[in-house]
Amino acid sequence: xxxxxxxxxxxxxxxxxxxxxxxxxxxxxxxxxxxxxxxxxxxxxxxxxxxxxxxxxxxxxxxxxxxxxxxxxxxxxxxxxxxxxxxxxxxxxxxxxxxxxxxxxxxxxxxxxxxxxxxxxxxxxxxxxxxxxxxxxxxxxxxxxxxxxxxxxxxxxxxxxxxxxxxxxxxxxxxxxxxxxxxxxxxxxxxxxxxxxxxxxxxxxxxxxxxxxxxxxxxxxxxxxxxxxxxxxxxxxxxxxxxxxxxxxxxxxxxxxxxxxxxxxxxxxxxxxxxxxxxxxxxxxxxxxxxxxxxxx
Amino acid sequence: xxxxxxxxxxxxxxxxxxxxxxxxxxxxxxxxxxxxxxxxxxxxxxxxxxxxxxxxxxxxxxxxxxxxxxxxxxxxxxxxxxxxxxxxxxxxxxxxxxxxxxxxxxxxxxxxxxxxxxxxxxxxxxxxxxxxxxxxxxxxxxxxxxxxxxxxxxxxxxxxxxxxxxxxxxxxxxxxxxxxxxxxxxxxxxxxxxxxxxxxxxxxxxxxxxxxxxxxxxxxxxxxxxxxxxxxxxxxxxxxxxxxxxxxxxxxxxxxxxxxxxxxxxxxxxxxxxxxxxxxxxxxxxxxxxxxxxxxxxxxxxxxxxxxxxxxxxxxxxxxxxxxxxxxxxxxxxxxxxxxxxxxxxxxxxxxxxxxxxxxxxxxxxxxxxxxxxxxxxxxxxxxxxxxxxxxxxxxxxxxxxxxxxxxxxxxxxxxxxxxxxxxxxxx
Numbered sequence: 001x002x003x004x005x006x007x008x009x010x011x012x013x014x015x016x017x018x019x020x021x022x023x024x025x026x027x028x029x030x031x032x033x034x035x036x037x038x039x040x041x042x043x044x045x046x047x048x049x050x051x052x053x054x055x056x057x058x059x060x061x062x063x064x065x066x067x068x069x070x071x072x073x074x075x076x077x078x079x080x081x082x083x084x085x086x087x088x089x090x091x092x093x094x095x096x097x098x099x100x101x102x103x104x105x106x107x108x109x110x111x112x113x114x115x116x117x118x119x120x121x122x123x124x125x126x127x128x129x130x131x132x133x134x135x136x137x138x139x140x141x142x143x144x145x146x147x148x149x150x151x152x153x154x155x156x157x158x159x160x161x162x163x164x165x166x167x168x169x170x171x172x173x174x175x176x177x178x179x180x181x182x183x184x185x186x187x188x189x190x191x192x193x194x195x196x197x198x199x200x201x202x203x204x205x206x207x208x209x210x211x212x213x214x215x216x217x218x219x220x221x222x223x224x225x226x227x228x229x230x231x232x233x234x235x236x237x238x239x240x241x242x243x244x245x246x247x248x249x250x251x252x253x254x255x256x257x258x259x260x261x262x263x264x265x266x267x268x269x270x271x272x273x274x275x276x277x278x279x280x281x282x283x284x285x286x287x288x289x290x291x292x293x294x295x296x297x
Numbered sequence: 298x299x300x301x302x303x304x305x306x307x308x309x310x311x312x313x314x315x316x317x318x319x320x321x322x323x324x325x326x327x328x329x330x331x332x333x334x335x336x337x338x339x340x341x342x343x344x345x346x347x348x349x350x351x352x353x354x355x356x357x358x359x360x361x362x363x364x365x366x367x368x369x370x371x372x373x374x375x376x377x378x379x380x381x382x383x384x385x386x387x388x389x390x391x392x393x394x395x396x397x398x399x400x401x402x403x404x405x406x407x408x409x410x411x412x413x414x415x416x417x418x419x420x421x422x423x424x425x426x427x428x429x430x431x432x433x434x435x436x437x438x439x440x441x442x443x444x445x446x447x448x449x450x451x452x453x454x455x456x457x458x459x460x461x462x463x464x465x466x467x468x469x470x471x472x473x474x475x476x477x478x479x480x481x482x483x484x485x486x487x488x489x490x491x492x493x494x495x496x497x498x499x500x501x502x503x504x505x506x507x508x509x510x511x512x513x514x515x516x517x518x519x520x521x522x523x524x525x526x527x528x529x530x531x532x533x534x535x536x537x538x539x540x541x542x543x544x545x546x547x548x549x550x551x552x553x554x555x556x557x558x559x560x561x562x563x564x565x566x567x568x569x570x571x572x573x574x575x576x577x578x579x580x581x582x583x584x585x586x587x588x589x590x591x592x593x594x595x596x597x598x599x600x601x602x603x604x605x606x607x608x609x610x611x612x613x614x615x616x617x618x619x620x621x622x623x624x625x626x627x628x629x630x631x632x633x634x635x636x637x638x639x640x641x642x643x644x645x646x647x648x649x650x651x652x653x654x655x656x657x658x659x660x661x662x663x664x665x666x667x668x669x670x671x672x673x674x675x676x677x678x679x680x681x682x683x684x685x686x687x688x689x690x691x692x693x694x695x696x697x698x699x700x701x702x703x704x705x706x707x708x709x710x711x712x713x714x715x716x717x718x719x720x721x722x723x724x725x
Binding site: 047048049050051052053054055073130133134137138139153154156157159241242243244245246247248249260263264265266267 | 378409498499503615684687704
């Protein structure tokens with residue numbers, strides 16, 4: 001059958017094209033174009049100017065990248081976020097899988113617990129940060145409970161503990177969302193498999209390892225990827241919880257530095273270079289995670 | 298903030314800039330004479346809003362054909378970010394009565410500001426109104442891109458109740474020299490009159506040094522700015538004395554390196570605060586306070602002590618079409634009468650010469666504010682140089698590392714920061 005020119009362009013079902021168009025436009029306008037423009041800015045001596053202002057924005061090659069990579073604050077921020085991810089991602093997977101398995105069982109107060117884990121996720125960061133400041137300052141509840149074991153300097157002003165504390169805070173805050181993902185995934189693990197495992201003599205722990213964990217592997221891949229992407233974009237917590245990445249930059253994140261350089265200090269070219277490096281870093285991590293976590297083998 | 302959101306914010310603002318091409322600056326001469334409706338923004342604290350509303354109503358009543366529409370500065374992480382974005386988008390108002398002097402060089406670089414010298418009486422009006430202090434607000438090209446509007450001379454507030462509890466004289470507390478200040482602080486903490494003696498914000502935002510290092514540095518040096526004549530000044534003996542003083546405060550746990558939510562002075566956590574007169578309204582009915590100038594190493598007499606101005610100014614933005622009206626409104630809003638009403642409403646000091654004598658009636662009725670009027674004559678502004686915010690962040694990083702967290706010798710940290718700052722000044 002001969003295909004008309006319209007069919008060749010729009011395919012057998014043109015209505016499908018109409019359906020996807022709004023999303024394609026959305027992606028192009030708010031993601032592809034800005035990302036492309038960020039790459040453009042990172043290769044130019046670029047700053048924001050008033051409409052009509054005559055400004056020179058010459059091509060500078062990799063100068064902005066050289067500036068960024070030779071800046072100890074930026075290098076440290078990338079190191080900090082790696083520490084963050086090493087703590088946050090595994091903790092998120094272990095806790096959310098464990099808790100969702102518990103919540104999936106017929107336990108008392110199940111609805112109450114489900115809501116409890118979800119509440120921090122939907123609560124405004126500013127409010128929750130206030131509570132954590134109260135909990136983790138030197139005279140706070142945590143140190144009162146720990147007594148002589150309390151660290152000095154205290155958690156959020158201790159250069160060794162600030163980033164781990166932020167990682168634990170973010171794990172706790174995001175946990176409700178990831179529990180929800182696992183709860184949905186657990187509904188797809190057939191009860192027959194647990195029954196078969198039980199008949200083979202597997203206890204609860206073995207059932208969990210050999211049925212639940214493989215059964216929710218696609219969800220685990222998703223959780224690992226999402227936790228990595230949101231973690232790499234850490235901003236609110238160093239901005240609010242540790243007073244601008246303190247102490248002495250120990251909890252500064254690349255996005256915080258990007259904000260300082262790009263917005264506060266009026267160097268969006270340098271900010272964009274940090275952003276582009278971060279995107280590349282996250283893509284590499286995501287590919288590695290997909291290779292090692294998402295593999296069916 | 299998500300990365301995408303961050304990139305988007307950066308890029309959208311950039312693309313708006315790229316899309317521009319006309320209608321911004323326009324013909325400067327014609328615009329300087331153009332008259333018609335204008336918009337203005339003012340700060341969002343209750344006292345300034347009340348003053349702003351009456352000022353606008355008063356102007357509009359007499360100028361039906363040149364109506365002023367006013368609103369509070371839209372909310373954002375900071376006013377400066379909102380203003381920067383508005384400049385880029387070309388929708389900044391004609392006047393903003395809350396322009397931070399530290400951001401002026403950046404706004405100027407963006408092509409966002411109108412030099413007030415472009416009005417025939419611009420320079421003379423500013424210098425006649427503010428006197429010698431006006432010169433600190435000149436930009437590197439010798440022009441005025443801001444009108445010095447009001448200052449909040451930073452001083453040491455103390456809680457009389459806490460001082461009495463520690464057995465310290467509440468009328469003339471010993472806070473003149475560094476040694477006295479440290480001894481008084483130790484007494485306060487030892488007597489458990491407060492958890493810490495003083496609580497300057499220890500966080501790492503670029504502007505926080507305006508409320509710990511800079512007022513004392515201004516006092517110690519007799520009024521030097523952080524950068525002068527194209528070079529940093531702070532890695533001097535005076536700068537190191539100030540840094541060492543604050544390091545002792547932190548090392549001896551007389552000040553806290555931890556972030557505080559709320560107002561430590563109002564809550565009674567700190568017995569002193571380093572702040573300007575704007576805060577008096579918030580202390581009313583909560584703290585029985587007294588005020589003294591910031592300390593110096595040798596205990597200079599009060600009449601010789603300089604401090605940080607914490608000024609906010611008025612700037613005219615290049616997107617303004619009816620600049621003739623905007624200039625008239627600016628002069629109206631900073632007239633002797635309106636400045637008096639502003640002082641009455643907010644307790645902040647209009648940046649005009651001889652504020653104490655011009656408004657003597659006010660200071661007779663409100664003696665608490667008199668000391669700030671005297672101090673207003675000796676204020677130091679942030680240096681009006683390109684890369685201003687990067688310079689302050691560089692300084693803050695070094696100060697934070699050495700003075701607040703004790704991870705480096707303060708003197709060495711200032712030396713290192715001075716080298717970087719000198720480079721930044723050279724780049725401009």
